[in-house]
Amino acid sequence: xxxxxxxxxxxxxxxxxxxxGCGHGILLGAVCRALDLAGxxxxxxxxxxxxxxxxxxxxxxxRADTLHTLHGRALAFATGAKLYRPDRVTLVVSGDGDLxxxxxxxxxHAARRDLDVTVVCANxxxxxxxxxxxxxxxxxxxxxxxxxxxxxxxxxxLCRLVAAAGASYVARYAVVxxxxxxxxxxxxxxxxxxxxVEVVSPCPTQYGRRxxxxxxxxxxxxxxxxxxxxxxxxxxxxxxRAGRIVVGxxxx
Amino acid sequence: xxxxxxxxxxxFEPGPRYLSGNEAAADAAxxxxxxxxxxxxxxPSSEIMERIAARFAELGRVFVQMEDEIASIGAVIGAVWxxxxxxxxxxxxxxxxxxxxxxxxxxxxxxxxxxxxxxxxPCTGQATRPGAGDVQQARxxxxxxxxxxxxxPWSVQEMFDLTxxxxxxxxxxxxxxxxxxxxxxxxxxxxVDVPAEVAVAGRDRDPSGPPFGTDEPxxxxxxxxxxxxxxxxxTGSTHDPWGWRRTEDPEVHERLVTRLHRKxxxxxxEICRTEGYLLDDARFALVAYGxxxxxxxxxxxxxxxxxxxxxLLRLQTLWPFPAEEVAALARRVxxxxxxxxxxxxxxxxxxxxARCPVDGLHQVNxxxxxxxxxxxxxxxxxxxxxx
Ligand code: SF4
Numbered sequence: 001x002x003x004x005x006x007x008x009x010x011x012x013x014x015x016x017x018x019x020x021g022c023g024h025g026i027l028l029g030a031v032c033r034a035l036d037l038a039g040x041x042x043x044x045x046x047x048x049x050x051x052x053x054x055x056x057x058x059x060x061x062x063r064a065d066t067l068h069t070l071h072g073r074a075l076a077f078a079t080g081a082k083l084y085r086p087d088r089v090t091l092v093v094s095g096d097g098d099l100x101x102x103x104x105x106x107x108x109h110a111a112r113r114d115l116d117v118t119v120v121c122a123n124x125x126x127x128x129x130x131x132x133x134x135x136x137x138x139x140x141x142x143x144x145x146x147x148x149x150x151x152x153x154x155x156x157x158l159c160r161l162v163a164a165a166g167a168s169y170v171a172r173y174a175v176v177x178x179x180x181x182x183x184x185x186x187x188x189x190x191x192x193x194x195x196x197v198e199v200v201s202p203c204p205t206q207y208g209r210r211x212x213x214x215x216x217x218x219x220x221x222x223x224x225x226x227x228x229x230x231x232x233x234x235x236x237x238x239x240x241r242a243g244r245i246v247v248g249x250x251x252x
Numbered sequence: 253x254x255x256x257x258x259x260x261x262x263x264f265e266p267g268p269r270y271l272s273g274n275e276a277a278a279d280a281a282x283x284x285x286x287x288x289x290x291x292x293x294x295x296p297s298s299e300i301m302e303r304i305a306a307r308f309a310e311l312g313r314v315f316v317q318m319e320d321e322i323a324s325i326g327a328v329i330g331a332v333w334x335x336x337x338x339x340x341x342x343x344x345x346x347x348x349x350x351x352x353x354x355x356x357x358x359x360x361x362x363x364x365x366x367x368x369x370x371x372x373x374p375c376t377g378q379a380t381r382p383g384a385g386d387v388q389q390a391r392x393x394x395x396x397x398x399x400x401x402x403x404x405p406w407s408v409q410e411m412f413d414l415t416x417x418x419x420x421x422x423x424x425x426x427x428x429x430x431x432x433x434x435x436x437x438x439x440x441x442x443x444v445d446v447p448a449e450v451a452v453a454g455r456d457r458d459p460s461g462p463p464f465g466t467d468e469p470x471x472x473x474x475x476x477x478x479x480x481x482x483x484x485x486x487t488g489s490t491h492d493p494w495g496w497r498r499t500e501d502p503e504v505h506e507r508l509v510t511r512l513h514r515k516x517x518x519x520x521x522e523i524c525r526t527e528g529y530l531l532d533d534a535r536f537a538l539v540a541y542g543x544x545x546x547x548x549x550x551x552x553x554x555x556x557x558x559x560x561x562x563x564l565l566r567l568q569t570l571w572p573f574p575a576e577e578v579a580a581l582a583r584r585v586x587x588x589x590x591x592x593x594x595x596x597x598x599x600x601x602x603x604x605x606a607r608c609p610v611d612g613l614h615q616v617n618x619x620x621x622x623x624x625x626x627x628x629x630x631x632x633x634x635x636x637x638x639x
Binding site: 010012042043044046048059060063064065066067068069070073076077078079080081082083084085088105106109 | 320335338352483496
């Protein structure tokens with residue numbers, strides 16, 4: 001059943017800024033559903049983002065107070081806003097490059113402080129807006145604009161990173177599981193303390209076209225095939241887990 | 253827009269005190285209604301953060317020590333949009349790290365106060381020694397054209413008074429205000445008269461008008477905060493009066509950048525403050541600021557005793573630069589000397605305005621400038637006696 005989410009969308013929006021097949025549109029819908037599920041009142045909501053395609057999910061789309069900040073610094077800005085007004089629901093929606101690379105220090109410190117915010121990290125394994133450069137989340141071997149022969153380095157496991165830093169709620173799902181994403185974000189909002197929801201979101205334009213996933217439908221199908229639940233993954237020998245994306249709640 | 257300015261009693265005992273400049277700045281911030289502080293330790297400014305932490309703990313205001321300086325100013329910006337009066341304090345290396353966010357604050361018209369207790373740079377330089385090497389950085393350190401106000405205290409009393417004024421100017425013009433102190437004033441201890449009450453600026457939080465635009469080309473729009481029902485769109489990208497990103501519109505960009513510049517530049521008569529000493533009959537003048545102005549005044553008195561007709565123009569406001577005051581001075585004197593603890597950062601500004609010869613006395617050894625050195629330099633520069 002289609003749900004009407006238009007009450008969360010700002011009046012006067014034009015066409016979507018996202019490329020055809022981008023996962024961020026699905027994620028925008030999931031975030032709106034999460035806000036309904038969590039019973040958030042619009043007047044109490046602040047959504048903070050950094051720079052990059054994912055930072056445009058809340059700004060300008062969400063009909064609420066939005067703070068579109070500097071590259072990497074969303075959590076620093078959110079820390080001030082939340083500490084000054086702890087009564088307000090503070091959500092951070094941004095990308096992997098923004099939150100975990102240039103902003104990685106703020107991410108682990110916000111988790112360490114157990115700041116009562118919910119972070120939705122759209123992870124597309126690439127710098128989309130700047131043209132497809134390698135990210136701290138790009139899988140080893142993947143081709144990007146700056147690793148034409150394949151990424152020689154290991155990616156971060158963001159959920160393990162923030163869990164180790166002390167987050168109170170940690171989950172990972174993909175945009176092909178919009179209901180799970182919405183429920184996880186709603187649980188994050190309901191959890192006192194630092195909540196982190198990583199959302200795997202395909203970027204056909206910058207990641208896909210260099211890695212045989214240019215076709216959006218194919219990218220989504222390939223993503224679905226790679227997902228594996230946490231319990232199921234734990235039962236597998238390590239070698240068979242390679243290339244799979246482990247989804248579920250890791251700290252709850 | 254006009255912000256309401258009222259007076260408020262200081263929340264601690266007024267009267268004469270024996271304080272360091274850093275302590276005075278912290279107390280003044282508390283008195284001026286600062287209720288959010290984020291910072292990171294750095295010599296020689298850390299006492300500001302420590303005193304604020306102690307005062308805020310008593311008063312129930314919000315203090316946080318962040319993981320670095322850009323996080324500190326970022327947290328201040330977030331809190332200010334949530335309704336706070338925010339401040340951070342730092343020194344050269346931390347000020348450098350804040351630059352991107354300083355531009356954000358200027359571009360989003362976020363009122364806040366930064367105290368930069370300058371040490372001898374560049375780089376890590378001499379952490380415990382004074383310098384004045386951040387003067388041009390305060391003006392141009394972040395990329396693009398953007399407005400700031402910078403004030404230069406020369407005493408512990410002014411660390412107090414100008415911190416109070418910094419909060420008022422920040423609110424009045426929705427602009428970051430930098431208190432550009434030097435280690436020599438930050439760590440100096442001297443008598444301060446703490447007033448019983450200080451001026452406290454409010455904020456026009458009208459949510460009905462556009463928060464990022466005005467009809468006038470130099471206007472200051474009202475600033476509703478988070479939770480005021482404005483559904484704010486705050487962005488550091490080029491934005492129209494309602495905050496919508498307009499990153500490819502040349503007119504919107506030019507109108508915004510020009511208005512932000514003019515809202516400060518056009519108000520120089522209200523913002524700029526200078527003080528003249530022994531200038532009425534002066535044939536030569538020193539232009540100085542900060543701690544160096546104390547040495548310059550001592551040198552002027554010494555030279556007067558020897559019959560040299562010299563005076564001092566002290567700049568309390570460095571940015572916007574008091575261009576008219578310096579130009580007027582230059583029309584009356586035959587020579588201007590600018591002593592400073594850098595390689596000529598204000599001398600160049602004076603040269604832009606002055607039609608008379610302008611020389612600089614530059615000292616970058618991490619020591620304050622000795623009045624005797626200034627006096628000897630003046631006599632040599634103006635060839636006194638002999639003209
Ligand atoms: S570049 Fe990638 S992440 Fe950005 S909008 Fe296009 S598909 Fe989405």
